[in-house]
Amino acid sequence: MSQNLVMESPMPPADGAALPDLHQRLRQADGVKTRRSLLLIAPLLVFVVICFLFPIASILSKSVANPEFHDNLPQTSAALQQWSGKTLPDEALFAVMGEELVAARKDGRLAIVAKRLSYEDARYRRLIVTAPRLVPASGSGVKTAFIAGQPLWGELSTWQTLKRVASPLTSYYLLSVFDRKVDAETGVERALPADQALYVNVLLRTLWMATVVTLLCVGIGYPLAWWLAKQPSNRANLLMILVLLPFWTSLIVRTASWIVLLQSGGLINRALMATGIIDHPLTLVFNRIGVFISMTHILLPFIVLPLYAVMKGIPPGYVRAAVSLGAHPFVAFWRVYVPQTYAGIAAGALLVFMMAIGYYVTPALLGGPDDQMVSYFVAFFTNSTMNWGMAAALGSQLLVIVLLLYIVYVRVTRTSAEAAAH
Numbered sequence: 001m002s003q004n005l006v007m008e009s010p011m012p013p014a015d016g017a018a019l020p021d022l023h024q025r026l027r028q029a030d031g032v033k034t035r036r037s038l039l040l041i042a043p044l045l046v047f048v049v050i051c052f053l054f055p056i057a058s059i060l061s062k063s064v065a066n067p068e069f070h071d072n073l074p075q076t077s078a079a080l081q082q083w084s085g086k087t088l089p090d091e092a093l094f095a096v097m098g099e100e101l102v103a104a105r106k107d108g109r110l111a112i113v114a115k116r117l118s119y120e121d122a123r124y125r126r127l128i129v130t131a132p133r134l135v136p137a138s139g140s141g142v143k144t145a146f147i148a149g150q151p152l153w154g155e156l157s158t159w160q161t162l163k164r165v166a167s168p169l170t171s172y173y174l175l176s177v178f179d180r181k182v183d184a185e186t187g188v189e190r191a192l193p194a195d196q197a198l199y200v201n202v203l204l205r206t207l208w209m210a211t212v213v214t215l216l217c218v219g220i221g222y223p224l225a226w227w228l229a230k231q232p233s234n235r236a237n238l239l240m241i242l243v244l245l246p247f248w249t250s251l252i253v254r255t256a257s258w259i260v261l262l263q264s265g266g267l268i269n270r271a272l273m274a275t276g277i278i279d280h281p282l283t284l285v286f287n288r289i290g291v292f293i294s295m296t297h298i299l300l301p302f303i304v305l306p307l308y309a310v311m312k313g314i315p316p317g318y319v320r321a322a323v324s325l326g327a328h329p330f331v332a333f334w335r336v337y338v339p340q341t342y343a344g345i346a347a348g349a350l351l352v353f354m355m356a357i358g359y360y361v362t363p364a365l366l367g368g369p370d371d372q373m374v375s376y377f378v379a380f381f382t383n384s385t386m387n388w389g390m391a392a393a394l395g396s397q398l399l400v401i402v403l404l405l406y407i408v409y410v411r412v413t414r415t416s417a418e419a420a421a422h
Contacts (some may be wrong), residue, residue: 008013056399062392066170069117069162072109073100077166085160094143095229098135105132119172120161121184127152157185173393179204199377203397206373209291209363210356216296216344217303217352224300225344241302242310251298251408255365259285262366290366298362299355303348310344343413350409354402374398 076097083089090156095098104110110129117124118187127150134149135142147154161184163172175189178368179197180190191197193344246254261267262284269281284290314337322332374394381391 008091010326022413023131026360038082048191056359058397059392062388063396064169064174065389066116066165066168067173068112069165070168072104073097074163075098080159080163080166083159083163086165087161088144088154088156091141091143094146097370098131098142099139101128102132102135103382117161117165120165121180122142122392123152124158124161124184127158127370144215154351155188160187170389173389174266174396176390177393177397189308199394200376202374205370207377208372209238209288209295209373210353210366211357212352213299214349216292217300220296221300221303221307221348222341222345225304225311228304243304246298246301251305252365254298255294255362258290258366262290263292285366286368288367288371291363291371294362294366295359299352302351302355303345304349306348307341310341314340346409346412350405354405357398357401 002380025159034403079096081090081091101110101113110132114125114128117128119225130150131146131153133361136145136146138370143153152158164182164187172182177295179192179200180189181192223241228239231239241255261270263280264283266285268284269278272278284293318340319329319332323329327335357373358375359373360379363371363373364376378391378394381387381394
């Protein structure tokens with residue numbers, strides 16, 4: 001359209017008086033094209049926001065949301081925010097809390113508050129559950145009755161914890177996934193004891209298992225993709241169907257099939273014993289070996305496809321030219337062919353790793369208690385305990401890792417492209 005405007009416009013006079021008008025018309029034409037492009041991609045943008053960005057934002061918000069105390073005891077929460085936190089609250093704050101606790105027990109909301117406070121200290125569950133029974137019928141002298149019935153009400157640390165829990169936002173869940181916690185008595189952040197620490201080890205285990213699976217996929221997928229790229233087109237297309245064949249079967253079915261193959265009386269153990277390689281069945285299932293085998297099988301196509309696409313575009317004459325100049329065939333392959341596949345290796349390895357760290361079904365069915373990954377605990381908190389805060393915090397861990405990997409991948413590929421250009 002810009003070219004048509006230029007051709008239809010009259011030649012400007014020598015003094016260039018018509019140039020501003022021409023530039024304005026060109027900007028208008030570009031603006032029309034930009035608006036049309038935005039209208040064309042608007043449905044896709046709406047779909048991405050609704051189905052991708054909104055769920056992610058919701059997960060991130062739940063990892064810091066703290067509605068249990070704040071929403072069920074709003075007047076107490078407001079009073080606690082005004083409290084100085086240096087001395088025990090006065091009778092008015094005790095009375096407000098006692099009144100709201102009694103109302104919360106009648107409405108069935110007291111258990112929610114008690115459950116949230118038990119995260120801070122197990123003693124606080126009983127403290128909250130028994131508190132409504134301590135409220136005097138006259139409504140006065142609540143402070144004295146509370147402290148006499150439960151001495152914990154007379155400790156300043158208890159009220160400081162209540163003030164922290166009454167905030168609409170909390171760092172509890174994000175600290176917990178790194179095995180840290182704010183001490184209920186001192187109010188100081190500290191690391192959990194070794195016998196209570198769990199999630200850092202789970203995260204490191206997840207990263208390690210995903211790394212091993214990625215390396216196995218690269219080690220198996222690279223020669224397979226290289227061999228496929230050397231085949232004639234008709235044969236390569238047929239073989240690619242075999243590579244993609246696992247996609248036609250359900251993930252659960254594939255995992256269950258590996259249980260049948262790897263068990264003590266399975267096909268693999270019987271074949272090894274029949275050939276005399278082993279004397280007794282190997283333990284290949286319900287441990288990490290079975291998880292590695294199954295995950296490598298399932299994720300292998302995700303690295304073969306990008307590698308095959310890259311290798312198919314590499315002219316075979318490059319390696320032949322290096323050999324003809326005196327290079328050893330292996331040296332020619334390693335120094336001429338392999339560097340041209342770095343983009344495919346990076347893309348495939350990144351894809352495999354990102355999918356591996358979020359795996360749940362395969363480790364749950366084929367692994368033992370020490371082989372479960374972060375996703376297992378996300379499912380546990382979502383389905384069993386209904387602790388959305390912990391589930392969201394663990395999910396945020398995986399999200400941050402994926403984003404960091406993507407940033408590293410973009411920078412590495414950009415640096416490689418710039419180096420190739422120079």
